[in-house]
Amino acid sequence: MSEALGQPVTIVVDGRAIATFAGMPLGAVLHAHDAVLRHLPAGGASRGVFCGMGVCFDCLVCVDGRSDVRACITPVREGMRVERT
Amino acid sequence: MRVVVVGAGIVGAAVASALARRGHGVQLLDQFDPGSAVSGGSLACIGAHMIDELELPALQWAYDAWSTFAESGGYDMEYRRCGQIRFLTLASERASAERWVALERAHGLQTALLEPADVRAIEPALEGPIDAATWSPEACMVNPFLAVRAFVADARAHGAEVRSRAPVSAIETTGDRVVAVRVGAERIACESVVLAAGPWTARIAATAGVALPIVPRKAQCLATVAQPPTIRTIVGACKSEGGVDAGYTQIQQANSGQILFNTVLAGGISAAGGLDAIPEIDRAFLRDSVDTLLRLFPRLRDVELLRSWVRYEAVTPDDRFLIGRAGPGGLLVAAGDGGTGFTRAPAIGRVIADLLDGGPTPFRTDLYDPLRFAPAPIA
Numbered sequence: 001m002s003e004a005l006g007q008p009v010t011i012v013v014d015g016r017a018i019a020t021f022a023g024m025p026l027g028a029v030l031h032a033h034d035a036v037l038r039h040l041p042a043g044g045a046s047r048g049v050f051c052g053m054g055v056c057f058d059c060l061v062c063v064d065g066r067s068d069v070r071a072c073i074t075p076v077r078e079g080m081r082v083e084r085t
Numbered sequence: 086m087r088v089v090v091v092g093a094g095i096v097g098a099a100v101a102s103a104l105a106r107r108g109h110g111v112q113l114l115d116q117f118d119p120g121s122a123v124s125g126g127s128l129a130c131i132g133a134h135m136i137d138e139l140e141l142p143a144l145q146w147a148y149d150a151w152s153t154f155a156e157s158g159g160y161d162m163e164y165r166r167c168g169q170i171r172f173l174t175l176a177s178e179r180a181s182a183e184r185w186v187a188l189e190r191a192h193g194l195q196t197a198l199l200e201p202a203d204v205r206a207i208e209p210a211l212e213g214p215i216d217a218a219t220w221s222p223e224a225c226m227v228n229p230f231l232a233v234r235a236f237v238a239d240a241r242a243h244g245a246e247v248r249s250r251a252p253v254s255a256i257e258t259t260g261d262r263v264v265a266v267r268v269g270a271e272r273i274a275c276e277s278v279v280l281a282a283g284p285w286t287a288r289i290a291a292t293a294g295v296a297l298p299i300v301p302r303k304a305q306c307l308a309t310v311a312q313p314p315t316i317r318t319i320v321g322a323c324k325s326e327g328g329v330d331a332g333y334t335q336i337q338q339a340n341s342g343q344i345l346f347n348t349v350l351a352g353g354i355s356a357a358g359g360l361d362a363i364p365e366i367d368r369a370f371l372r373d374s375v376d377t378l379l380r381l382f383p384r385l386r387d388v389e390l391l392r393s394w395v396r397y398e399a400v401t402p403d404d405r406f407l408i409g410r411a412g413p414g415g416l417l418v419a420a421g422d423g424g425t426g427f428t429r430a431p432a433i434g435r436v437i438a439d440l441l442d443g444g445p446t447p448f449r450t451d452l453y454d455p456l457r458f459a460p461a462p463i464a
Contacts, residue, residue: 041311041342057310057391068310068389 009078020076027052027059027072030082037061037071038085061085086441088277089114089266091253091289094124095229095430096419097281098236103434104279105243107442112273113237113245114266116252116285120233123283126306126396128335128347129232129427130319132169132224134196135185136425137405141192143432143448148223150431155227160235162227163340169224169319170199170208172215172381178323182219189221196221210315213381224319226337227427236430253282255292256416263293263415277415279437284360284399286407286420295412298458299421301397304349305366307374309388311342316382333424334377343391346374349398349424364395398424401458408436408453417441418455 006022054073062083093115101113133144155164189196284301316338401421
């Protein structure tokens with residue numbers, strides 16, 4: 001199992017450092033810490049990883065200053081800065 | 086009277102509500118779920134602007150009925166009086182726009198023609214080049230799913246029975262009257278049938294020997310991921326004349342924050358079988374609509390698209406609904422939205438209820454005679 005993992009990396013989520021491995025899906029990494037990634041602007045309902053394959057757009061986060069990035073299909077890189085909304 | 090209403094889109098739901106409120110025994114049937122087809126795929130706008138001069142009193146009646154229903158407080162349908170802008174890109178379009186403004190003002194509406202600077206005061210994100218725009222401050226938007234559910238709930242609250250996944254395959258007649266509808270092997274006896282099945286209406290009417298000139302017209306839509314409040318009004322191109330061949334564009338921001346883009350292509354009649362498929366938008370539509378959206382609203386450049394969908398509007402040769410009796414006794418038609426079913430739905434409910442009860446309707450109904458296109462009998 002461990003030989004399938006990439007290099008150890010650190011990403012920053014809402015200012016907090018999280019250790020993981022390069023190439024892991026960002027959605028999976030975030031989900032392991034907190035299933036809630038954001039709240040709908042209308043009504044405030046919780047959203048997180050749902051379809052896991054880039055279709056439902058429920059797992060949108062801000063990555064390195066770019067908003068509306070689908071976490072589930074975004075591979076983790078060293079130093080990536082993630083903000084949940 | 087026992088009445089079956091076929092189709093639980095916004096029209097069927099409003100008809101069921103109107104009939105149930107008059108004390109009729111209503112069954113509202115949908116082949117899928119309420120609002121799951123054309124209505125749910127709509128950008129539900131309610132207004133009387135640039136639709137039809139002769140229908141203005143009926144449209145204003147429907148507008149007031151929406152206002153009463155939405156503001157009764159019984160149902161949340163995200164009803165919002167946001168106003169509508171129809172932009173002109175060519176100076177040659179001004180004469181037509183000025184004519185619409187004059188006739189709507191003569192009917193008491195507050196329609197106006199605005200210069201670009203005034204348009205931007207109302208809709209600051211509309212920064213693209215336009216020549217002028219019409220402004221209809223009365224226009225409202227409503228959440229299409231919630232609005233259908235509100236009318237369905239209102240029908241239920243007044244005693245109607247509502248059924249999903251109940252596709253009507255045939256209308257049964259005895260002598261010259263309808264006596265039942267068929268849903269698979271099931272027979273539902275009734276004294277009247279109201280066909281409010283949108284683009285599926287002609288097919289069902291044909292089982293009672295009634296030929297209706299309703300054709301499906303492809304409307305294509307895009308939605309972006311939710312954005313902060315950006316577009317305040319309903320933005321559209323000015324009306325191009327001409328029934329089935331007319332095209333239009335509509336842009337607005339839903340309460341969810343998603344920016345919605347809807348285009349009906351001129352002559353976009355569906356391919357055979359398209360109505361019952363799950364169709365995809367055309368590539369050319371995607372390219373053209375993104376170009377249009379960014380030309381008008383350049384600040385949306387980096388926004389992600391979320392989804393796309395297609396619906397089939399039911400269109401008649403003169404862009405007016407077919408509302409009224411047709412064929413065997415007890416058969417009524419309420420279909421032919423031409424993309425304006427939400428606006429007209431309460432008025433259609435009123436007409437159908439008045440026809441069944443024999444009472445007077447407060448606006449013209451002859452414009453909607455379902456048999457107006459039938460060839461005159463040979464003397």
